Amino acid sequence: MPDLLIELFSEEIPARMQAKAAADLKARITDGLVEAGLTYAGAAAFATPRRLALRVDDLTARSPDVTEERKGPRVDAPEKAIEGFLRGAGVAREALIERNEKKGRVFYAVIEKPGRPAAEIVAEVLERTIRNFPWPKSMRWGAGSLRWVRPLHAILCILTTEEGSEVVPLEVDGIASGRQTRGHRFMAPDAFDVRGFDDYDAKLKRAHVVLDGAERADAIWQEATNQAFASGLEIVEDKGLLSEVAGLVEWPVVLMGEIDAEFLDLPPEVLQTSMKEHQKFFSVRNPKTARIERFVTVTNIATPDHGATILAGNQKVLSARLADAKFFWENDLRIAKGEKMQPWLDALESVTFHNKLGSVKDKVDRVAALARELAPAVSAEPDLAERAARVAKADLASEMVYEFPELQGLMGRYYSDAAGFAPQVAAACEEHYSPLGPSDDVPTAPVSVAVALADKIDTLTGFWAIDEKPTGSKDPFALRRAALGVIRLVLENGLTLALEPLFVSGLARKDIEDTGIARDLLSFFHDRLKVYLRDQGIRHDVIDACIAMPENDDLALLVKRAKALQxxxxxxxxxxxxxxxxxxxxxxxxxxxxxxxxxxxxxxxxxxxxxxxxxxxxxxxxxxxxxxxxxxxxxxxxxxxxxxxxxxxxxxxxxxxxxxxxxxxxxxxxxxxxxxxxxxxxxxxxxxxxxx
Incomplete structure (x- = not known):
């Protein structure tokens, strides 16, 4: 049985699209082959910046012969009806057979469909796949009508058996299939023939192309950690960045560079974020001081000077980027130290939270009042909880967070420390957004818990008040995540807390006194709690049996009851x-x-x-x-x-x-x-x- 090899060779495919594109290629080709009657033993898809590839092992050589019986009209039906049936079935009048049925004698057509060779089927399926490929964004080029993520240059499509390999003939928009591919754009640009997957993979490596993205990522990580270890340093792990960088290169070359001394005192998170977002650099940390001292970049070419010129250029660009970050940092520190962040707090009044819920300043006022109300229940000092809530979102108006929004909260902690606020306030600035997801840590410090709960409850009561609830799969304001955050904050901190009065209080601050809204929001919490507990093995009927009892807004009590009942x-x-x-x-x-x-x-x-x-x-x-x-x-x-x-x-x-x-x-x-x-x-x- 033959093996199939397909390669679609193009200009650079964006790294973020490669994994899905490889999966789509595999699914569409294999599904199409199976629908046409072929079977196979296994398949694997690959992606590099310039190619999508698919191997299909042990494909059947041809589809099976098929005999199909199709029921037609009655024998005494009008001639036009019989002629229409003959045309649809593609058979002659004499090929029809008659059978007795309850309503009389009926015509049947026996249609013989001979099997087809694999090459013919592959050509059809591949052409259909190329013309209808589900790229998130695509383009046209030249005079053709084909749309692809970037201009498509070549199609490699061969079937290989023990006797040899044959090209599957097809043509898409003037691009004819063949057995040729090319290696690295600069280091091995010449075309070469391939006979099968093993030959293809080996020749690509000799042409400075690593086909397997996981292999590229492993090579990058191994070399980066080795270089850092040799200098007594360590790489800051970032799986998302590693996956992205592996999609930017076909022949990864790892280089480690220096960060200018004038930038080493920037917060490590600022260095890490700036280098990741702007340059796709890995951060290299000194484990003794936790400072970011160097960077690792991955280039797509080996040079005679071992990357010295590339590093020099990268360091020059990086210094310019970090100079901006340093300026933001120093300017923000002056405001934090000298004015206790007050200009930022004032600026929040002109930042809209939601057109029906007022400004961020309005939200801060509501959260501060609710945090004070919550403080006794979570063993927090009310004045500290209110103070923390009032400054927790101040960093949204800082220059650093404007440049790097992902640093919100974290920069608030730095600026709160600089302003001389209590450590509990600084911690709450960073932690009040948490937990952001099911794997995120839950704050445990009482002030942080009070502000985090108040922030999420205010958000939920606000959007319930204006009837902006999640519907189906749509949740534009991440309200399910906010509810799960409240659930985890309550349960993982062992809090005894009646939620419904807090919902009523939160709604009252928005001039809403409809207790039905509070009950509806509580029902939403119960639904999220069912999902949370189901993942912990608690039966849904057990949860329902406990939700039906009094005091069902005390989540800790409800869960305790459910676990005992189960x-x-x-x-x-x-x-x-x-x-x-x-x-x-x-x-x-x-x-x-x-x-x-x-x-x-x-x-x-x-x-x-x-x-x-x-x-x-x-x-x-x-x-x-x-x-x-x-x-x-x-x-x-x-x-x-x-x-x-x-x-x-x-x-x-x-x-x-x-x-x-x-x-x-x-x-x-x-x-x-x-x-x-x-x-x-x-x-x-x-x-x-x-x-x-």
Whole structure:
């Protein structure tokens, strides 16, 4: 069976598009081949700045022959209908066969579709893929109609067997397929023939092209860490930058350069961000001082002077960039030290947060008030929490954050320190945006927690107030992330916090007194909590059973209850008691519907006839004596344990007793006994929501 090799050779493909383009090429080609009846053993796609490549191993040599039966009109149908069927099926009149069916004799066409050679199918699929490739952005060039991310120069397409290789003939917009490719643009620009993937891969390496992006990234990282280690330094890890740089070069050459001494006292984050964003440089850190002292750049060419000229040019450009950063830094420090950031705070009044929610200054005022309100609940000093909230967003007006928005918060910490504010305030400036994602650390310092919670709750209540909620996959204001941030702040800090009053308070600061909005926002939190807990293995029906209980806006209490309930349900007693509860509840619901009354007036032990009834009365009394204080103490484990003790007497009762007895007195008493079972169990969780 032949192996297929495809290469689409073009001008430079942007690094950010390469991985998806390789995946799209693989998916579209292999899907097309399979749909046409071919099978294969394996496939792998590759991307470099100048080429997309695909290998498909053990492709079947031709598609199978196919026989298709197509039902036509009745034999006595109008001639035009029969002729239309013949044209559609592509068969002659004499090739039709007749069959008896319920509605009479019907024509059938038997269509023989012979298999086709793999080369013919590959040509069709590849041409369709090239003409309809899903680039995020594409262009036309010359006089042709083809659109590609950058001008496409050549198509390599060959099928290889043990006997040799053959070119799959096709032409797209004047570009004919062949077996030639080219190596590195400068170091090996001449064309050469290839016979198969192994030959292709080996010849590319000799022509200074590393085909596999992961191999390029590994080579870059290995050489960079070796050079840094040799100087007693270490590379600051950045997987995103590594992936991007690996997509910029076909033959990575790693060079390490110096940073001018005048810039070494800049904050390391400023150096790292400036070099990454403007130059795509890796930062090299001194592990003893944590200062960024050097940089690593990756070039696409080996030079006779071992990169000296390239490094000199890079250092010159870098110095100019860092001179700007130094100017911003020094100017910002003067404002932070001399004026306590006040000009920035004033400037926030002219920065719009949202056209319906006012300026950033308006938001800061609301967050400061809410942080003060929250402070006692998170063990923070109210004055410090309010002060931190008032300066936490001041750095948004600084020159450094204007140039590098990703440094917001972090620069706030530096400027807060420079202004002489308390360390807790500086920490809150940096940490109040956190957590930004599921893997981000959660602040634990009380002032930071107060400001982070206040900031997120203000954002959520604000957008709920103006009815700008997430819909489907759309969440332009990252409100799901904000809600998850609140959930993690509460749970991971073990906070006892009633959210609904905070929502009402946040809405009131926007002149909204509609408690329905607060409840709707709480429902949104419950939905996010379900996702969060589901990832931790808590069943959705268990969460629903706990959300249905009072105080469901206390997330820590809710989660504690859910974990206890799940642990209870994983025991035999728990599982069986739930079945007993459901049986009692079903019998009771049917009787109440039939009789038009509610059986909740308490059963009387004196009407018990069977020993199992007496035992159940005793068990329920003992359970109630344990469950009530346990629930008041929020000891859900103890409450579940007391409920588990009911399993045996409930089972025995249903085994021995007929609830709907002939005697009305016995029947009513037993139904009231079932009501006691229901009321006792529902104190712990809404077991009606448990599935199974």
């Amino acid at each position: 642990a209870f349900l994983e025991t035999d007693d728990g599982e069986n008691l739930v079945q007993g509860f459901k049986r009692a509840n079903n019998i009771l619901a049917q009787a109440e519907e039939k009789d038009g009354v509610e059986y909740s007036f308490g059963a009387d032990p004196k009407f018990a006839e069977d020993p199992t009834e007496t035992a159940l009365f005793d068990a329920l009394e003992k359970a109630e004596a344990k469950i009530k204080p346990a629930m008041e103490a929020q000891d859900f484990g103890a409450a579940m344990g007391a409920m588990a003790d009911l399993r045996a007497p409930v089972d025995a009762f249903f085994e021995a007793v007929q609830v709907n007895a002939d005697s009305d007195v016995l029947r009513r008493n037993r139904l009231n006994l079932l009501s006691t079972i229901r009321q006792t169990c529902l104190q712990v969780a809404d077991l009606t929501r448990i599935e199974g």
